[in-house]
Amino acid sequence: MPDIAQDPLSGLSDAxxxxxxxxxxxxxxxxxxxxxxxxGTLWRKDVVVAAEQAFDHVEEAKVVLGDGSSFAAHxxxxxxxxxxxxxxxxxxxxxxxxxxxxxxxGALALAFGADEAGVSVRLGVIHSVGRAWHSRAGGRVDRRxxxxxxxxxREEGGPVLDAGGSLLGIxxxxxxxxxxxIPTTTVEGVLExxxxxxxxxxxxxxxxxxxVLVPESAQAEVGQSRGLMIMSVAKEGPAAEAGVLAGxxxxxxxxxxxxxxxxxxxxxxxxxxxxxIELRLLRAAKVLSVTVTVAARPSG
Numbered sequence: 001m002p003d004i005a006q007d008p009l010s011g012l013s014d015a016x017x018x019x020x021x022x023x024x025x026x027x028x029x030x031x032x033x034x035x036x037x038x039x040g041t042l043w044r045k046d047v048v049v050a051a052e053q054a055f056d057h058v059e060e061a062k063v064v065l066g067d068g069s070s071f072a073a074h075x076x077x078x079x080x081x082x083x084x085x086x087x088x089x090x091x092x093x094x095x096x097x098x099x100x101x102x103x104x105x106g107a108l109a110l111a112f113g114a115d116e117a118g119v120s121v122r123l124g125v126i127h128s129v130g131r132a133w134h135s136r137a138g139g140r141v142d143r144r145x146x147x148x149x150x151x152x153x154r155e156e157g158g159p160v161l162d163a164g165g166s167l168l169g170i171x172x173x174x175x176x177x178x179x180x181x182i183p184t185t186t187v188e189g190v191l192e193x194x195x196x197x198x199x200x201x202x203x204x205x206x207x208x209x210x211x212v213l214v215p216e217s218a219q220a221e222v223g224q225s226r227g228l229m230i231m232s233v234a235k236e237g238p239a240a241e242a243g244v245l246a247g248x249x250x251x252x253x254x255x256x257x258x259x260x261x262x263x264x265x266x267x268x269x270x271x272x273x274x275x276x277i278e279l280r281l282l283r284a285a286k287v288l289s290v291t292v293t294v295a296a297r298p299s300g
Contacts, residue, residue: 019110019165020121024066025095026159029114030073030087031062039113039158040087041170045094047195049187050157051172052078052085063089066119077194081139081202082186083172085157086194098159100184101166103129103145108163111147111171111179113155124149124179126168138202138265138297142189145169145181203268203275204297206237209261212249218282226259227251227282242292244279251287252280268294 028040028048032055040050040063048063055078063073069092076088103126111122130144147160151171160168160181169183193200209228219225228250233240250258253267254277267277272294280289 016110016121016123019161020112020119022165023110023112023159023161024119025093026098027066027112027114027119028158029064029116030157031064032058032060037115037154039155039171041157041159042092042095043086043187043191044097046089046092047076047191048073048087048089049170049191050085050087051170051182052080052083053172054153054156055085058085061087063087063092064114065092066114069093075198077198079139079190079194079200081135081137081200082141082190083135083139083182084170084187084190084194086191088195098161098165098167101162101164101168103143103162103168103181103183105129109147109149109160109168109181110163111149111151111155111160112158113151113171114158115154120155122149122151122155134262134266136262136265138268139190139200140186140266140269142183142185143181145183146174147171147179147181149179150177151179199299201270201273201296203270203272203294204237205239205264205268205279205292205294206234207239207244207250207264208232209250209264211260214249214251214282215285218285218287221287222251222280222282224251224257224259228258228261228264230281238292238295239279242279242290244281244290244292245283247283249282250279251282252278254278268297 030038040048043049071089073087076086078085113120127146127148169181174180208231212229230248
């Protein structure tokens with residue numbers, strides 16, 4: 001008798017079960033005393049990464065891997081700019097490497113997490129893939145990857161794989177609890193500084209900014225209708241030392257117009273520290289320029 005073809009749904013189910021089994025070595029449960037458990041990803045031997053926003057404070061933790069083995073861990077570094085936290089462990093197995101995935105809208109995605117019962121998994125699709133973007137804290141995220149699925153807070157930070165088993169990155173929750181991916185390249189880009197220095201140095205001006213309309217009488221002179229009201233100036237910060245005042249309207253930085261705080265953050269990456277940059281301001285209906293020496297953002 002001819003062989004009966006396998007039911008496609010059964011084949012898909014079996015493939016998913018096998019993918020989960022193979023991915024278990026990379027899934028980590030992070031336990032901090034007095035806090036809800038969280039998920040992480042064993043990125044390499046003795047290093048677990050997680051979503052930074054999921055931990056308001058952590059110095060020491062216990063990490064339980066997918067095979068049930070547990071390890072003491074301590075904070076190596078955290079970067080609010082890219083939402084990456086790194087924990088250092090001692091004695092974990094080498095999970096091997098997962099090849100980075102290229103995200104495509106409509107492709108299947110598997111998001112892994114951890115809880116007391118073991119490894120959890122969510123199946124969905126890549127809703128959309130956008131260009132690189134900058135967070136309000138100044139971090140550059142290489143792609144805006146949005147997943148069409150739901151996720152609990154304790155699952156945030158686990159690995160996200162494509163259908164072929166390649167690594168898209170780690171999961172995080174965005175506005176309105178939308179599930180996003182912190183891309184593999186973004187994690188790799190900040191990991192070494194986090195392990196060696198504990199933080200990513202980015203530029204800082206010492207300004208609190210709020211989008212505003214430029215007064216109509218000044219729009220023609222400044223060449224734009226929107227700018228950023230300076231709500232406060234940090235005492236002894238770079239902008240204060242340059243003479244910037246609360247109430248000024250910032251219209252350009254380094255010769256480029258700005259209308260959103262994220263546009264300023266884009267100009268304040270790690271390479272900007274120590275450099276001089278021109279700010280064009282509107283003060284009392286007059287346009288003036290000041291030169292500010294960018295400082296490193298204070299820790300905390």
